[in-house]
Amino acid sequence: MATQYGHGGYGQGYDTGDDEGRYGYGPHPGRRPRLPAALRAPFEGRTWRELGYVLLSLPVSIVLFTWTVTMVSLGAGLLVTFLGVPVLAAALAGSRAFGALERARARALLGVDVPGPEPLQVRKPGAPAWMGAVLKSGASWRSLLYSLVQLPWAVFTFTVAVTLWTLSLTMLTYPLWFWVFPAYAGESGLQLYGDAHHRIYLDNSFEITVTGLVGLLFTLATPWLVRALTTVDGLLVRGLLGPSLLSERVVELESDRGVVVDTAAADLRRIERDLHDGAQARLVGLAMDLGLAKEKMREDPQAAARMVEDAHGEVKTALQELRDLARGIHPAVLTDRGLDAALSAVASRCTVPVRVEVDLPSRPAPAIEGIAYFTVCELLQNVAKHSGARSASVDVWRAEDRLMLQVTDDGVGGADASAGSGLAGLKGRLDAVDGILLVDSPAGGPTRVIAELPWRG
Template sequence: MTARTATRSRAVPAAAEDDDRLPPARFAFGSTTWKEVAHLLLNLLEGILGFLYVSLWLYAGALLSVTVVGLPLLAAGLMGARVLGRAERWRARVLLGVRIDEPSPLPRHRAGGFLGRMWMTLKDPVAWRSTLYAFIRLPWGVLTFGIALASLFVAWPVLGHIARGLTNVDRAMVRGLLAPSGELERRIAELEENRGVVVDTAAADLRRIERDLHDGAQARLVALAMGLGLAKERLLEDPEVGARMVDEAHGEVKLALQELRDLARGIHPAILTDRGLGPALTSVAGRCTVPVNVAVDLGSRPAPAIEGIAYFTVSELLQNISKHSRARTAEVELWRAEDRLLIRVSDDGQGGASTARGSGLAGLAERLGSVDGLFVVDSPAGGPTVVTAELPWRSRTDGHKDGRTDERTDGRP
């Protein structure tokens, strides 16, 4: 009895030693490792779907490129590639912990209509990188799926190290092909959109000048020439009537000159060129139908192009106040903050101003955006209205100075 007991007691430690030599449980991995394994196993399905999609639309688009549907098909395929890239960024974020900013969307409004937007899509670097990503993922998906699946059965003790090494390659692919290429790409997209805005604005300004010349000064000068011709004939027959016709022609000349001055002021007023924003805006405020307080504190003058944009922005805002605001007073403030020119135009009118597309304020917002500016409207129903604009400074090189102007006009022309 004693000997049997001793034998049993000696066998227990041996069994315990055998248990200690057993490997850890197969599923004793952290959540991060299992997410990485899941990502590797999904690579095969993602690789097949992405490769089939890219191959089909590229093949069809190339075959149909000689027809009218070829290029639109390629553009539609690139838009789909953007969607695939977005899905892969989401998968990498959930399973691999890779957080990547979304690339800039394509601009919604583009000069040239459908053709302009299609051409922009065909040149989209984000879509082409997503296409390349989907194209090269099939062989990598087959490889990683096979290794991950085999490791679950024959190499699971080192499965965590294998999964980490393979998914590090996945992380590098996602960062290299699906991440936005920094601020440069964003700025290029903005400039592409703004270029169309600038072209449209310039064309509209030219049409306005042509219309003003044709309907205004040109028509008046034609009538003046005809009147002087008649007056020349009547001077010999009836000097008194001829003299009266010459007086009328003289009045027409004055009106034509005034219209030409107004037109020139609308293109670029001489007072702005000669004296700067302070006096120029004070002159504009004097034509407003409500009293306007103008405060300009700049110290020096910005670039001529920026001066012009600031001048016409304030001019149009004051015109809106005169026509629509029912305000009793208004205020214009300009000042410099580091390398930015800040503008604030406010009134105590009825409010309700909006930058909804098609309005004059929307046009101002687009024009300022084309030079990297900002335009914000705060106009609740019942007022007051506060419009804030911001422009880059871009200093002048001529050394002209523009001191502080702080004047109040009574609204009389």
């Protein structure tokens, strides 16, 4: 269903701020590098830090592998005695300590910031409890696995990186040092091929130039090849030395719970403020006016009638304020008729013409439906206040087990959810229910915001 709506007043309860900076609208100036990335790579500090990481990986992995194999073999051999368990616990504890050093090395040289794994769950004091916690910890065994896997990978990356960089720089600088062969080696140049009957030297100007150009190509390509290798190192550190998926999920849920609590508290404060400053104050004044009208009923019936008539108007105004407030909490049209009708009502009150299209086979869970409704309300409020758009559109559909929302406008663009704006707060509220908010808003527009929510029908 597609509907076009025109101008009108926007409903209450969806205001997220009046400053354009809150939503980050407007162009974001930036400075572009003069050289493309392919030409900058050999001169960037990141390239040489990655090379340093690869060069250090070999000695570090040898130490890790030696520690792990020695201690595990010793502990396994001593399991028949009471010494085996402490040795195995020491092996795992050492692997965890080496893991902390590896995370620090990856953070310093690769820029890969991996948080530490979950701490040991030591239930009671004493060495036996500590050893039991170490042996039961999945992070300890992942650290031990990292020590075993890192050595063969470090040997491979060390060999590839050293070979590529040596070959690249040797060929690139060959035009500068080829003269050493005729001057000191008694040969005309670098020997490319040779047997008992025939030899090929890189000794003329064309061959020397081609060698230098090939070296240049290798020099430009080598940083990217080494970067690909260190990307695997980053994945190893993140997967084996970081927190487990379960612990990350627990931390995420705790954070989301805090967001939900803060949002609920803010909503309650807003409702209390609106009631106190709006309908409650109006009803108090209404009660006082009716009291005065009651006193004047016998003395001046006409004045009392006028006061009652004014009070009747105040009652209508108070009722409208209460309706608007109830709409901000949870609109009745959403409960009764679903997202299609509720979003159509919102679009009809927006100051920008909005096209609404809702294609849903059924209704999602009420909580998800409410979040989707208020998400669109905030996005349309953003469009009306800050985008300078002439038109906007809202599309809602279901994709497998996800409820998809898309709000687009033809405004100035430049919206940024990472700039601490109202979009950032909206993103946090969606994260609390495993939702996703994606913003595509180049300077000059158009702006497209996509929200994904779990269906949970």
